[in-house]
Amino acid sequence: MAPPLSERNTGQLWSLREVHFSYGDTPVLRDIGLELRSGRCTGILGPNGSGKTTLLDLLAGLQAPQSGTIEFQGRPMAAWPKKHLARLLALVPQDFMVRFGFSVREVVEMGLHPHLHRFATPSEADRALIDQALAVTGIATLADRPVTRLSGGEKQRVAVARALAQRPTVLLLDEATSNLDIHHSLELLHLIRDRFERQDMQVVAVMHDLNLAAFFCDHLIFLKEGRVICQGPTDEVLTPATINAVYGVEAEVTANAFTQCRQVSFRLPASH
Template identity: 50%
Template sequence: MGYTLKDICFSYENRVIFSGISLEMETGGFHGVLGPNGSGKTTLLDLLTGHLKPENGNILLDGRRLDGFDAGELAKKCALVPQDFRVNFPFTVAQVVMMGRYPHLGRFSAPGAKDRELVAQAMAATGISDFSGRHVTELSGGERQRVVFARALAQDAACLILDEATSNLDIGHTLALMTLAADRVKNNGLTVISVMQDLNLAARFCRSLVFLKNGRVAAHGPVDEVFTASVIKEVFDVSSSVYFDEIIHCKQVTIL
């Protein structure tokens, strides 16, 4: 489930966010999106999910214009894990995860055996089965984040879009969910597009990185090519030392 962006322009009132950016993120990759605050990371995800419309240019999803999909079609293809999930009604955890199946259900149709199985699998994979009957209004921020992650997995879409999806999680659950996503990229051909703040986490799990700055693509390519001290200096204006970590077998960075 790959994306192609062609000459995308977008503004909020008088503030230009993107002015003619082009980008391609292929199917079956783990793509990290990095950049300082205000660089357009979340706006990019909102464009990819159809929540925002570009003023000019085209966004293609598997070669088809994104604006040609209706909401139901797009929900079957792309699942979003937002940075912050809040709900005021006391749904149970299982009910919230089941919401991921709604795009696949007919109007007025009740969930079937397959839906219940996928929900159970998603809760098991994210480690929330033990509190499936609790109300989401009673959960901590980290617990809610795992619930919404499970909801996205239950949606069974070909593309998983993560907007700082681990920002409320401790390191153990962060590594568990990122490993879960990476395994599905490797074994199931899932496409993951993830906005991230942690440079080392991005270098560890992503196959390719998109660096944004001031609404432009500052660098884009495989981790080994673009995860460099010079790119980090250009994008974040900090000095760093990039090295290959022999223990986890990937590039990492120390900020100087």
């Protein structure tokens, strides 16, 4: 993947200071200090249970820390009106659930709600935006099908289409490719990266696959046991030492001419 353009805006998105979060008596995030800036696709990585999804929920304003401060664009998260925040941030969850028989088009149309006045109906331009979101995510032929009758991968693409229809400033992805095969994973990441490059839509993505993260992200944040282990440009922090410290495996990281990005190979330690 090409690095961010040097002239791209690199202003502050989020600033987190001494953030702690627990579920009951179970600490999940501890003493988190981060600066997330625009102009780069940021990946959040780490083992299961390291706090990745919780961190994304805090960035989205779905949760609030027990202590510490979180600011978005220089303003405390709690000070943002919910509807205003919904116009700026769109979240694609890991498991997209719709329990009622809405059609695919109706679900994607829900992405427009933060921009519509109460009881207003979508305009012709809004409908064109929905059609575009359906087309670019490859689900236009499913537009009239109930979401409850889709496969997991198809539902995930509906979630992405709804988020794109929302026209966010920042797109938050929680393992958005987890239910997709490799073809649709690469297709989706190309689509989102293209929006980032051409329309200046910022992206923060929780990811599990190190090689997809190397392909997609300019900047990585590694978590372990609720703490930030390291962060920085992908080419600087995606190293055997980092991977060993975070995941406890031996790794080899090489430049791959075929993919034009770093490639990670790993194995259990010889002493295991």
